[in-house]
Every structure is written in C-alpha cells, then in structure tokens.
Amino acid sequence: MKMNHIFYFIFLVSSLLSCTIKVKESLKANQNNLVKYAKNFSLTIHENYICFELLNPETKKVEKKFALIKNDSIKIPEGLTPILIPIKSVIALSSTHIGMLSKLDACNLVKGISNHSYVHEPSVLESYNKGEIIEMGEENSIPVESIIRSKAELLMYSGFGKAFPHQEQLEKLGTICLANYDWKENHPLGKAEWIKVFGYLTGKENNAAIYFKIIEKDYLRLKKIASKLKSTPTLFSGNLVGDIWYSPAGESYNAILFKDAKGDYKYAHTKGTGSTENSFEQIFKDNVNTKYWFNPGVESKKELLKSQPKFKLFEAYKQNKIFSYTFSGNEFWERSAIEPNHVLSDLIRILHPELKLKNKLYFYRTLSK
Amino acid sequence: MTVARNNKFILFTLVLLFPILCGMHLFAGEITVSFSDFWNSVLNYNDENTSQTIIREFRIPRLTMGILAGGGLSIAGLFMQTMFNNPLAGPYILGINSGSSLFVAFSVMTGIPFLTSNLGTISSALIGAFIFGLIILSFSYLVKSHISLLLIGIMLGSFTSAIVSILQTMSEPNQLKLFTMWTMGSLQQVEYTELPMIILFFIVGIGLSLFMIKPLNALVIGESQALTLGIHVKYVRLALISITAILTGIITAYCGPIAFVGLAVPNIVKMIFKTQSHLTLLIGCFLIGSFFMLTCDIIIQVLESTIHIPINALTSIIGAPFVIVIVLKRLA
Numbered sequence: 224m225k226m227n228h229i230f231y232f233i234f235l236v237s238s239l240l241s242c243t244i245k246v247k248e249s250l251k252a253n254q255n256n257l258v259k260y261a262k263n264f265s266l267t268i269h270e271n272y273i274c275f276e277l278l279n280p281e282t283k284k285v286e287k288k289f290a291l292i293k294n295d296s297i298k299i300p301e302g303l304t305p306i307l308i309p310i311k312s313v314i315a316l317s318s319t320h321i322g323m324l325s326k327l328d329a330c331n332l333v334k335g336i337s338n339h340s341y342v343h344e345p346s347v348l349e350s351y352n353k354g355e356i357i358e359m360g361e362e363n364s365i366p367v368e369s370i371i372r373s374k375a376e377l378l379m380y381s382g383f384g385k386a387f388p389h390q391e392q393l394e395k396l397g398t399i400c401l402a403n404y405d406w407k408e409n410h411p412l413g414k415a416e417w418i419k420v421f422g423y424l425t426g427k428e429n430n431a432a433i434y435f436k437i438i439e440k441d442y443l444r445l446k447k448i449a450s451k452l453k454s455t456p457t458l459f460s461g462n463l464v465g466d467i468w469y470s471p472a473g474e475s476y477n478a479i480l481f482k483d484a485k486g487d488y489k490y491a492h493t494k495g496t497g498s499t500e501n502s503f504e505q506i507f508k509d510n511v512n513t514k515y516w517f518n519p520g521v522e523s524k525k526e527l528l529k530s531q532p533k534f535k536l537f538e539a540y541k542q543n544k545i546f547s548y549t550f551s552g553n554e555f556w557e558r559s560a561i562e563p564n565h566v567l568s569d570l571i572r573i574l575h576p577e578l579k580l581k582n583k584l585y586f587y588r589t590l591s592k
Numbered sequence: 593m594t595v596a597r598n599n600k601f602i603l604f605t606l607v608l609l610f611p612i613l614c615g616m617h618l619f620a621g622e623i624t625v626s627f628s629d630f631w632n633s634v635l636n637y638n639d640e641n642t643s644q645t646i647i648r649e650f651r652i653p654r655l656t657m658g659i660l661a662g663g664g665l666s667i668a669g670l671f672m673q674t675m676f677n678n679p680l681a682g683p684y685i686l687g688i689n690s691g692s693s694l695f696v697a698f699s700v701m702t703g704i705p706f707l708t709s710n711l712g713t714i715s716s717a718l719i720g721a722f723i724f725g726l727i728i729l730s731f732s733y734l735v736k737s738h739i740s741l742l743l744i745g746i747m748l749g750s751f752t753s754a755i756v757s758i759l760q761t762m763s764e765p766n767q768l769k770l771f772t773m774w775t776m777g778s779l780q781q782v783e784y785t786e787l788p789m790i791i792l793f794f795i796v797g798i799g800l801s802l803f804m805i806k807p808l809n810a811l812v813i814g815e816s817q818a819l820t821l822g823i824h825v826k827y828v829r830l831a832l833i834s835i836t837a838i839l840t841g842i843i844t845a846y847c848g849p850i851a852f853v854g855l856a857v858p859n860i861v862k863m864i865f866k867t868q869s870h871l872t873l874l875i876g877c878f879l880i881g882s883f884f885m886l887t888c889d890i891i892i893q894v895l896e897s898t899i900h901i902p903i904n905a906l907t908s909i910i911g912a913p914f915v916i917v918i919v920l921k922r923l924a
Contacts, residue, residue, distance in 0.1 A: 464776075465773065466776075466778050466903075502622055502893075502900070504621050504622060505623065507642075507646065508646065520769065526766055530769075531780075531781065532781070532786075533649055533650070533780075536645060552765070
C-alpha cells in the first residue's frame with residue numbers, strides 16, 4: 224500500500240514537471256513569435272535562424288516550415304526547408320506581393336510576374352518594359368522553363384489550396400516555392416502583417432517592423448475615432464453573380480473593416496469568413512432603404528444598370544451613395560493589403576462626413592454617371 | 593385545323609391549371625407577400641411599399657419571362673424538329689442560340705455605344721439567331737443525315753464558343769463581367785416597363801406561327817408531298833427560321849442562353865398529344881413549355897434558402913437525361 228502511494232507520488236510529480244516544462248517552452252515560443260494579427264503564419268527567432276511556419280488557412284495546422292538563414296553553413300533541424308536570406312531574386316505572382324515589396328523598396332528583386340496588365344507599381348512596369356522581368360502567366364499554368372530562365376531564388380504564389388506545380392523539381396533546381404496566404408487573412412492588420420515575412424526574406428526586417436508599427440498605430444487610432452461616433456449608417460456590399468448576391472460574411476475582412484469604420488453592415492451577424500449568399504429579392508428587401516452600397520464591382524451607374532436595371536430602385540442608387548475601388552483596380556490590389564489604415568480611412572470618411580476629415584479618399588470613389 | 597376531342601380535354605385542363613401555376617410562381621419566393629399586395633401592385637401601385645415593389649418589379653417580370661421563355665423556346669424547337677424532320681433538333685443544339693450568344697458577345701465586348709445599349713443587344717441576338725438559322729438551313733440542303741446535321745449544329749456551337757473565348761481574352765474586365773453574367777441565364781433581367789415591348793415581339797412571333805400551321809402539317813408527310821400540296825417549301829423554311837430567330841433572339845437577349853427546353857418540351861408534347869396536328873402541338877408547346885419553365889423556377893425559388901441553382905443549370909439537369917432517353921428509344 225505504502226509502495227503504491229510512493230509510486231503515485233513520483234508519477235504525479237513527474238507529470239507536473241513535464242507539463243511545466245512544456246508550458247515554459249510554449250511560452251518561450253510565443254514570446255519569440257513576431258506575429259500579432261496574422262493567423263496563417265508564424266515567425267519565431269531561434270539562435271541561428273528564423274523559423275517561418277506556414278499554416279494551412281483552413282485547418283491552421285503547420286503546412287510547411289522554413290528556416291531563414293544568413294549563412295548556408297548553419298545547421299538547422301530536420302524538416303525545415305532552408306532559405307538563404309536576404310534573397311536576391313523573386314517571382315511575385317500576386318499584386319499584394321508587389322505592393323509589399325514596393326513598401327520595402329525591394330522591387331528590384333522581382334524577376335517574374337504573372338501578367339504586366341495587373342501591375343501598377345511603376346518600377347516593376349519599367350523593368351518589365353526593359354525585358355528584365357519575365358511575364359509568367361496564370362499561377363496554375365506557368366511553364367517551368369520560364370521559372371528556370373528567370374533564375375529566381377524564390378517563387379511566391381497565392382497557393383489556392385494546393386502545392387505549386389513541379390514544386391519539388393523546382394526546389395532541386397534552386398527555386399523555393401512559398402505560398403502566401405495573405406488573401407486568407409481576415410483581419411486587415413493580419414493581411415498587412417505579411418510584410419514581416421517580406422522583411423525577413425529581403426533582409427529589411429527592421430523597415431518592415433517599423434512600417435507595420437506605423438500602420439497598426441494609424442489603423443487603431445482611426446478605429447478609436449470611429450468608435451466614439453454616435454451614428455452608425457447602414458451599408459451593404461457586393462453585387463449579383465447570375466441570380467445570386469454574394470456579400471462578405473460577418474467575420475470576413477470586409478465585415479471587420481465595416482465594423483471598425485462604425486458602419487451598420489446588414490450581414491454583420493452572419494457566420495463565416497468567406498461570403499454569404501442571398502437571392503436578389505432578399506437583398507432588395509433588406510437593403511432597399513440602406514444608405515450606402517460598397518464594392519459593386521463597376522465604375523459607373525450606367526454599367527450597374529446594364530448588369531441589372533432594377534438596381535435603380537435602391538435608395539443608395541437614388542442618393543448616389545455607391546462607392547467602388549475599381550477606379551484604380553491594380554493600385555487597390557497592390558496597396559490595400561499593406562495600407563489597411565487607408566482603406567479604413569476611406570470608409571470612415573464616406574460613412575461619417577460629419578467628421579470632416581481633411582485627408583483625401585485613397586481608393587474609393589463614388590460611381591460616375 | 594381541328595383538335596381531337598381527347599386533346600381538347602388535355603388542353604382545357606392545362607389552361608385551367610395555368611393560372612394556378614402562375615399563382616404558385618408569384619407567391620413562391622423567399623419573401624412572403626400577400627394577395628392584396630399583388631392587386632395593389634398592379635392596380636394601385638405605391639413605390640414606397642417594399643412588398644408591392646417586389647411583386648411589380650421582381651415577380652411579375654420574372655413570371656412573364658418564365659412563360660414567354662418556356663413557351664417561345666418550345667415553339668421554336670417544334671419548328672426546328674418539323675422543318676428538319678428530326679426529333680433531336682432544337683434552337684440550342686442546332687447552334688441558333690450560339691449565334692445569338694456570339695452576336696451578343698460582339699455587342700457587349702466591342703464597347704461600341706449603340707451595340708452595348710439594350711436595343712443593340714436585342715438586335716444582335718435577333719440577327720445572330722437569324723444568320724445561324726440560315727447557316728443551319730443551308731447545311732440541311734447539303735447533308736441528308738439527321739445525325740450529321742446535329743453534329744454540324746454542335747460544331748457551330750463549338751466554333752462560336754471558341755470565337756467568344758478569344759473575344760473574352762481581348763475584352764475589358766467590365767465588359768467581360770457583363771457578358772459572363774449574361775451567359776449564366778436569368779429570368780430576372782427584365783423590368784416591368786420593358787414587358788409590353790417583349791410581349792409585342794412575342795405576339796408577332798406567335799401570330800406568324802399561326803400562319804405556318806398548314807405548311808408545317810404538310811411538311812410532316814415529306815418535302816415532295818408538301819410541294820404537291822402547293823406549299824412553297826423554300827419560303828416556308830425561311831419563314832420558320834425568321835420566326836425561330838424572333839422567338840429565340842428576344843428570349844436569349846433578355847434571359848441568356850437557356851438549354852434543352854426547345855429540345856425536350858416538343859418531344860414531351862408529342863408524347864402526350866400523340867398527334868401531328870401543329871395547331872395542337874403549337875398550343876401544347878406553349879402551355880407545357882411555360883409549365884416546364886415555371887416549375888423549374890418554382891423549384892429554384894423554393895430551394896433558394898438552401899442552394900442557389902441557375903435556371904440554365906436546372907433546365908440542363910432535367911433536359912439532358914431526357915435527350916438520352918429519346919436517343920435510346922430511337923435506337924430501340
């Protein structure tokens with residue numbers, strides 16, 4: 224009996240000790256984690272390397288681990304793919320990648336893009352016109368030869384749920400493929416936080432950290448200003464695709480922006496981070512008197528009526544309160560992810576004219592006739 | 593031009609059921625509206641009242657387009673089947689819808705102001721349907737096999753799809769978006785104020801069809817026999833193509849390409865009425881075509897809270913297996 228007690232005591236103490244050690248390790252990792260808002264990656268500082276963990280946007284499980292190293296003689300644990308930093312060349316397949324590189328003044332590293340007609344950044348267009356940047360085409364149909372020809376060290380792609388075609392062979396040939404899930408981040412600051420990844424990759428981590436701090440501060444300042452306002456104007460968003468209206472779901476990137484701008488978004492109560500579907504009749508019933516309509520995907524009222532003549536029945540149409548970012552499509556896609564403070568500023572300025580904010584509208588414009 | 597007694601009874605039953613189905617369609621939507629709202633929306637419209645607006649601007653145009661699209665495409669299909677003496681013919685499979693689509697694609701994606709207007713789109717759809725109708729008619733003189741003609745129709749469809757794909761790669765994103773939306777098909781594009789014009793086009797088409805009943809009945813027994821009965825087959829064919837172009841063009845312009853209705857419904861009508869009298873078949877096609885389309889749209893509205901099905905997809909889901917059944921029956 225006594226022996227049993229002693230055995231249980233030892234077992235209890237060892238279990239507690241192991242738990243404490245695990246908690247301490249986890250705390251240490253959390254303290255090292257440089258990420259605050261983003262949910263689809265983690266960055267942790269280790270003695271000889273930075274560990275960049277790419278998390279699956281759906282399951283949040285680690286999809287791939289990278290060790291960002293400054294010297295290829297550094298030994299790293301097994302299972303990590305080494306990336307020698309700072310990288311000297313990159314294929315950037317999404318507008319947001321170019322936007323983030325641009326903020327770090329690192330567009331000179333770009334050696335490949337998907338399509339020059341989607342690019343706004345003048346320096347990238349200039350290099351493309353000089354023949355220094357190769358146009359690769361759509362992400363899922365890029366010829367391997369073009370990637371090899373570009374001699375890029377890193378290929379950054381959007382990773383729509385699957386690995387890059389011929390990823391293993393490309394990595395053997397010296398081009399590491401890295402999925403960027405910024406587009407799956409729901410929090411506007413989470414999207415912007417991906418600049419930290421670009422910072423470490425390009426050796427400009429301090430610039431990235433400072434830049435992020437500035438926009439974070441500005442975003443939170445604007446959010447605070449909006450939160451103190453009494454009015455919450457009603458708004459809805461999206462447009463018809465066929466007979467279905469897709470609106471941002473209540474926990475999505477857009478819904479968070481609307482909430483932070485102190486707008487009364489009609490579908491804020493819906494679950495999910497993607498979009499919510501409604502019939503046109505339902506949207507009409509819910510929003511016939513809604514004050515603002517955002518992101519209809521067109522630039523003029525004429526185009527809007529061409530796609531569906533019944534839009535003229537909406538109060539937002541009658542009062543000319545429809546706002547779109549498509550006037551500067553490429554610029555919006557490049558800059559909005561990294562400038563969420565400016566997107567929020569636009570929304571606050573539109574929704575709360577009583578504030579009389581002096582700054583201009585960065586992306587949004589009211590629809591032309 | 594008489595209708596058999598048994599068929600009279602079926603037609604009478606369909607006519608009686610027709611307003612019931614229309615009523616079901618009007619009140620099937622996700623949003624509940626009352627009968628008084630319906631009356632007021634027609635007789636005493638108040639545009640401040642959301643329920644009345646929903647009925648007047650959404651449901652009445654949708655119901656009307658359902659009736660016209662189902663009835664019109666079925667009649668066009670009947671004409672094609674009699675003209676080419678082929679039960680598998682129809683405006684969609686013979687490439688007439690594709691002609692409309694191609695011309696609408698040109699009109700939407702060129703960006704020329706007149707062509708991008710509503711009138712431009714309708715004219716393009718009508719011209720496209722007429723030209724492709726003439727093309728398929730010309731081919732019908734060259735090939736005698738039914739299957740070959742269908743294959744030519746399918747090839748015309750593939751050809752136009754390829755041209756449309758090229759146009760899409762060259763067009764502006766907004767124009768591309770507009771065209772893509774149009775191809776999805778919808779009964780909700782029409783405004784209440786546009787209904788009189790569309791109904792007028794339709795009445796012209798149906799009115800002209802009534803003059804075609806005798807020649808169509810003659811064509812059933814064969815081209816040479818029709819000639820001996822004093823029918824000018826060439827003119828009749830041209831007239832049939834023109835009517836088909838009017839009916840198909842106007843429907844395609846407003847609703848997008850709708851598949852299989854023009855093929856499946858005339859066959860169903862022939863099975864039900866068991867007659868070659870085109871007066872019966874024409875009325876039957878109009879009624880059963882409208883029934884078919886309205887039923888599809890009621891299903892869509894009932895399922896709307898769970899799943900959103902485009903009208904084009906539902907008509908294909910129901911129509912395609914039906915075509916397979918017809919083919920298998922012919923082989924047996």
